[in-house]
Amino acid sequence: MIGEITEDRVNPRIPLSIGVAAILLCVLFLAGTDTFAGGTLSGFGVKSASQTERVVIGVEGMYCDSCAAGIKAMLKRTPGVIASEVSYQKKEAIVDYDSQKTTQEKIVEAVNNLGYKASVKNKS
Numbered sequence: 001m002i003g004e005i006t007e008d009r010v011n012p013r014i015p016l017s018i019g020v021a022a023i024l025l026c027v028l029f030l031a032g033t034d035t036f037a038g039g040t041l042s043g044f045g046v047k048s049a050s051q052t053e054r055v056v057i058g059v060e061g062m063y064c065d066s067c068a069a070g071i072k073a074m075l076k077r078t079p080g081v082i083a084s085e086v087s088y089q090k091k092e093a094i095v096d097y098d099s100q101k102t103t104q105e106k107i108v109e110a111v112n113n114l115g116y117k118a119s120v121k122n123k124s
């Protein structure tokens, strides 16, 4: 898992201008942003003890970038969440979390508690 994230980071092939391909690669793009990778890496204080997993959560009900920023801020305070990237345009949140401290269900619930409609899009 740690290896995967590192690989994403050193592989910045992001064809931004290619329409459909860009949409297909949006998850890769978000996973490869510096903020995301940096936050993730700095969260690995105890590599051996934590189990980092990634979940993509679909979020309905965001109306602007501030909504996404609000969700991201909330996730940052959520126990077990290591890093997150929330996109209003993609209507999704990509969350790295410690599976020994929280679950996908709890993260989805936390987003729902803010008033959005969240659901797991794919499992890591």
Ligand SMILES: [Cu+2]
Pocket: 062, 063, 064, 065, 066, 067, 068
């Ligand atoms: Cu908003």
